[in-house]
Amino acid sequence: MVRVLVIHDEGLLRSALVQLLRSDDGLQVTSMSPRSPRADAPKRDARPTDVCVVDGDCLEGPGEVCGARFRALCGDRLVVLATPERPGVLRRAFDGGALGLVDKDASAQRLITAVRTVAKGERFLDETLTVALLKGAQMPLTTRELCVVSLAAEGAPVAEIAARLHLSRGTVRNYMAIAIRKVGARNRVDAIRIVQSAGWA
Amino acid sequence: MVRVLVIHDEGLLRSALVQLLRSDDGLQVTSMSPRSPRADAPKRDARPTDVCVVDGDCLEGPGEVCGARFRALCGDRLVVLATPERPGVLRRAFDGGALGLVDKDASAQRLITAVRTVAKGERFLDETLTVALLKGAQMPLTTRELCVVSLAAEGAPVAEIAARLHLSRGTVRNYMAIAIRKVGARNRVDAIRIVQSAGWA
Known part of the structure; x- marks a missing residue:
């Protein structure tokens, strides 16, 4: 049984993602808001979850190190939902060590596959995001x-x-x-x- | 049986919302992207759906009349997902005649209740959105x-x-x-x- 924690700032879509993942019987799914205090001060001794699924837009904020808040929850077993239109978000997720990057336009099955792949400690990268990710590498500003x-x-x-x-x-x-x-x-x-x-x- | 059409620009969240609504056996749910040609040129003679559930951010775009593209699909039986942080979106939805306004932070059950209420031709407005909606009335610019x-x-x-x-x-x-x-x-x-x-x- 893989324990999955869904993090999205909109309650309705959070519930919807939870329900979608629950269609796989092998996943035990819970969720929380990125604004929840748990996200800021997770317990460092216990791993409450195997994989986190995080909306890429939650990783934003000036100067924030990608997913630093979430790493204590799940280590590098982070699946970030992102779009090719925002290479900066992809780059931040990738550089922050997230193992999974899933296109927000992907199918439900791809998300489930991503979660299962990342749970094994393997990398999952949607092809549609690869080019955008490379573009994000070219961020021209200091x-x-x-x-x-x-x-x-x-x-x-x-x-x-x-x-x-x-x-x-x-x-x-x-x-x-x-x-x-x-x-x-x-x-x-x-x-x-x-x-x-x-x-x- | 109420026929519901879900319109959201992110495929993954679209699937998730569909699955969430399908948990109610009385709803027959399909979905499409707002970028799909069907949304721009719906058939005016047939009502392919009873209720549309639309992400409020899809109603944006300079000078666009709210949901004009969707009205031919479902008349005023439109449920718009929105947040109190964006009173302009709420205002556009309300002025455009959408019967339902649901907070993106609401529970899954509230969305289902909203869909069923709007399907009967009645208004559904989340209380959390009321103040924001009134604020949106005060848009100070010409x-x-x-x-x-x-x-x-x-x-x-x-x-x-x-x-x-x-x-x-x-x-x-x-x-x-x-x-x-x-x-x-x-x-x-x-x-x-x-x-x-x-x-x-």
């Missing part, structure tokens, strides 16, 4: 540039970004100009849009 | 201001927005300044963030 873009995306003015990152305003403007050029954007708003839609920030 | 913000959000520079809306650059800047003030934003990027996260654009 951490500093990405930081500036992320803060700007929150609506912070240049002066505030400068203060928060301990930089001069000129340096912030410079980083922003470099970021705009690197991602091929037309302006600041366009750069933010590109970076966010790719899931890099 | 259509023109919203248009300017939406185009800016796509990364269009002022000159391009002016050309596309047949306005002068000064007028575009003026609309943008008004929008920033009205939504209580700190700057242009902040205004875009606020408008997008509320689901107004």
Whole structure:
């Protein structure tokens, strides 16, 4: 019997995924919200689950190390649900050591296969995600540039970004100009849009 | 027997919702992608379904009339899945005449109850969404201001927005300044963030 924990921020879809996985009699399925305190402070001595199935969008958040919160729950036996449209999310999951990457557009059977594969400690990667994952490897911004873009995306003015990152305003403007050029954007708003839609920030 | 059509853009969650609804023997459930051609050009003579269950995020897109594409499929017997965080989506669904609004954080049983209620032609509104829906009524921007913000959000520079809306650059800047003030934003990027996260654009 494989114990599976489903983590998704929308209760309805969480229940739906649980029910879908329960169609396999060999899986014992529970679920929780990523906002639940259990996710932040899991017990480190006991492995309460064999495999976690996590919505890739839950891995986001500035500066968060992918799935660090979930690793204590299931080690690297993490199946991340993602889309090819967001290579940044895929990259974060992959670099964070998640063994499974399943396309959100896959069939129910593929998810079950992924869970069973990852439960054995083997890697499962949907082909549809491979190209996107390679693209995510080409994230052109440095951490500093990405930081500036992320803060700007929150609506912070240049002066505030400068203060928060301990930089001069000129340096912030410079980083922003470099970021705009690197991602091929037309302006600041366009750069933010590109970076966010790719899931890099 | 109530015929239900599930519309969600992620195949895996679509299958999961179908399976969840099939736990009620009185529901005959099928599904499709919102990108499917059937959604754009439904047959107007036949009602292929009694109730549609649609992910609220599928109703988005600049200038799209809510669920116009789905009305031919099921009339007003539309159940929209939404979150309180996006009052703009709720408002669009409500104004578009959708009878059902279900919180994405609701239980599976509530979704089934909603489908059965809407199938009888009655309204179903999750209490958790009521306040957010009222807030969505207070969308402070005019259509023109919203248009300017939406185009800016796509990364269009002022000159391009002016050309596309047949306005002068000064007028575009003026609309943008008004929008920033009205939504209580700190700057242009902040205004875009606020408008997008509320689901107004």
